[in-house]
Amino acid sequence: MEKFILQNIIRKNILAMKPYSCARDEFKGSEGIFLDANENPFGELNRYPDPYQSAVKQELARLKNIDVNRIFIGNGSDEVIDLAYRVFCNPGTDRAVSFPPTYGMYRVSAEINDVEMIEIPLCADFQINLAALSPFFDDVHLKVIFICSPNNPTGNLIKLNDISFILDNFKGIVFVDEAYIDFAGSQSLISWIDRYPNLIVSQTFSKSRALASARVGLAYSNPEIIAYWNRVKAPYNVSGPNQKAAYDALVNEEDFLIRKSAILEEKQRLQKELPKVPLIRKVYPSDANFFLVEVEDANMVYSKLIEMKIVTRNRNSVINNCIRITVGTEAENTALLKALRQLTVNN
Ligand SMILES: *Cc1c(COP(=O)(O)O)cnc(C)c1O
Secondary structure (H helix, E strand, O other): OOOOOHHHHOOHHHHHOOOOOOHHHHOOOOOOOOOOOOOOOOOOOOOOOOOOOHHHHHHHHHHHOOOHHHEEEEOHHHHHHHHHHHHHOOOOOOEEEEOOOOOOHHHHHHHHOOOEEEEOOOOOOOOOOHHHHHHHHHOOOEEEEEEEOOOOOOOOOOOHHHHHHHHHHOOOEEEEEOOOHHHOOOOOHHHHOOOOOOEEEEEEOOOOOOOHHHOOEEEEOOHHHHHHHHHHOOOOOOOHHHHHHHHHHHHOHHHHHHHHHHHHHHHHHHHHHHHHOOOEEEEOOOOOOEEEEEEOOHHHHHHHHHHOOOOOEEOOOOOOOEEEEEOOOHHHHHHHHHHHHHHHHHO
16 A cells, blocks of 8 residues: 555445434434424433534543544444444455554454454563564555554553554554553643544543443544544444533543542552562553553462452463552552562462
8 A cells, every 4th residue: 555545444335325314413403392303202311312422522622622523432442443443444354453462352343343353462572563563564454553552451651653653654544542541641642643644543531531331432533534433333322421421521620630640649659569569570660550460370369369359350361470450549559468468478
């Protein structure tokens, strides 16, 4: 592929389709007698929600200093990831790349959409192996490269130079998942959207915005890509209560900042205390709200913690003897440290 041409990347059936036009597409006002959508006139949640989540987008646009038409809102990032396949990748013929160990949904969603996932393992320092990736830049069936930064479960940011190298050299879609970016001491790549027509940046309300239950995921990209995504998504993909929760969270920026700094403070404490626990071999540096921790025997530590009603994520199957630990409240982290120290003694 010579240069990035969006129409070459979009699936032909998506280019050709006529999107469903729902009642709320045809009349957008909020005042009047609504007899257009076969809704029940009684009740609290009786009306269909805004299909384009305008109130949430307006707040986001203000906070992020970006146009409303560069924002897509999905039913969690999981919908955002799935749409990347459904808009760009022809089932049975197209491919995507990811860099394991990383977030599992890129692969699961690829399998659901019958898209071949090429997995290029991260280097020992958890950065992208560009030498191994470069030969794939010319593959016309490779449509999307997924980059998770900060990466889950390793916790590190991916080097900006490597991401810009991929954006410059790959003529398909580069999908950068920034689920943890609010915890990182680094700028979001949203500011690169105008520079790179093939960039999609995803974020979520599930982590730093404390709304995992509300299922609100975001994608930022150029307006052409956003328009195609809007064609393909379910018409009412984010429920009314969830839109309200997201809107309230954005208006309440103070709460977000207070909680974030509490988490970052506790993260510092764990950073300092975890390495002192004898059975912990290594605490990887983290740009997120969790730590990847190497222990002597991850399966043992994981199940002993479970017995003490402390649930961590056993990542032994992806990184030898590693568990992933989320930063909790002060009391939760204190209980974790106590349990880990106790384990050491009993062993
Ligand atoms: C937690 C997480 C998400 C969030 O997914 P939602 O569907 O928005 O809850 C996205 N990407 C990564 C890498 C994550 O770890």
